[in-house]
């Protein structure tokens with residue numbers, strides 16, 4: 629096999645890491661490619677699920693003796709602590725690799741130190757190759773580690789005139805089946821799906837990841853969370869059907885926020901404790917408004933249907949904006965047509981002080 633560059637190997641490692649999205653929490657996604665001394669690929673691995681082998685261990689096992697004198701190319705700094713598995717730094721030293729190339733340093737205080745351990749064993753360590761790309765692939769976990777609460781994606785569906793339901797309250801379905809299938813794929817990458825009790829009372833959604841054609845459920849389901857100050861979620865609501873874990877988060881359990889609803893920062897902190905790194909906020913308009921007003925949304929994903937209603941509730945309510953100067957500005961990062969609809973992805977710009 630022909631030799632590959634370290635840069636090319638990192639591109640592949642990032643691709644491998646992405647295969648773990650949605651199944652590794654509370655751990656990060658990690659990919660690793662092992663090159664022998666001639667630069668040939670002799671091992672590949674990714675972290676597939678929490679408690680399972682780390683990417684480096686999988687790649688080292690494939691490479692066997694050919695790892696000696698080679699280069700390990702890994703998307704995240706190898707861990708240096710004994711968790712459910714032994715440290716990857718030690719495994720790389722024992723395998724006799726000559727060089728380790730890392731995209732992103734590990735911000736997790738309990739796992740960091742891998743690069744120092746490798747260097748003290750005489751291994752050359754380079755950090756920062758394809759860093760931005762690897763960061764983007766691991767954004768939920770890295771964000772959670774750095775600031776202490778999970779990464780929040782607000783997803784909504786609306787007509788071209790921004791309505792989330794018709795005047796009579798009907799909203800199923802605003803967007804096409806293709807767009808809804810896309811939402812299920814998005815749900816499959818997160819650890820928790822969050823809605824307000826208003827959505828449960830109006831729509832009685834299941835909030836599971838499933839095949840829309842035959843209704844079959846995915847093996848791994850995100851935690852379903854209903855934000856419900858006073859515990860109004862009916863006993864026979866579909867979110868209580870046992871198809872996935874459900875948490876009805878009440879003010880009594882989580883705490884009360886300044887507007888009298890559930891305390892949202894406390895809710896996110898509690899979700900982190902439950903191992904959640906990525907949250908999909910699926911509405912409705914009032915809860916989304918409260919999250920945005922509090923600056924707790926990291927990414928917006930809007931599905932816009934080429935339809936007009938002219939009346940009916942807006943996609944967003946009370947986001948703390950009363951004049952145009954206070955508008956929440958977004959940076960568009962992607963616009964994709966999904967079936968007949970548009971999927972628009974955007975990041976809220978950081979606000980001044």
Ligand SMILES: NC(=O)c1ccc[n+]([C@@H]2O[C@H](COP(=O)([O-])OP(=O)(O)OC[C@H]3O[C@@H](n4cnc5c(N)ncnc54)[C@H](OP(=O)(O)O)[C@@H]3O)[C@@H](O)[C@H]2O)c1
Pocket residue numbers: 783784785786791792793797798799802823824825826827828830831855856857858860885888889890891892910911912913914915916918941943945
């Ligand atoms: N098109 C879409 O993407 C989409 C998505 C979802 C829903 N919807 C539509 O939205 C409508 C429901 O709207 P909605 O605004 O009532 O639903 P919602 O945002 O899901 O629920 C709002 C409720 O959440 C509770 N809540 C608890 N803590 C809160 C906090 N800190 N901040 C804000 N709310 C908090 C409040 O009820 P308590 O005070 O009782 O706790 C509040 O009334 C339905 O017609 C549904 O079809 C559309």
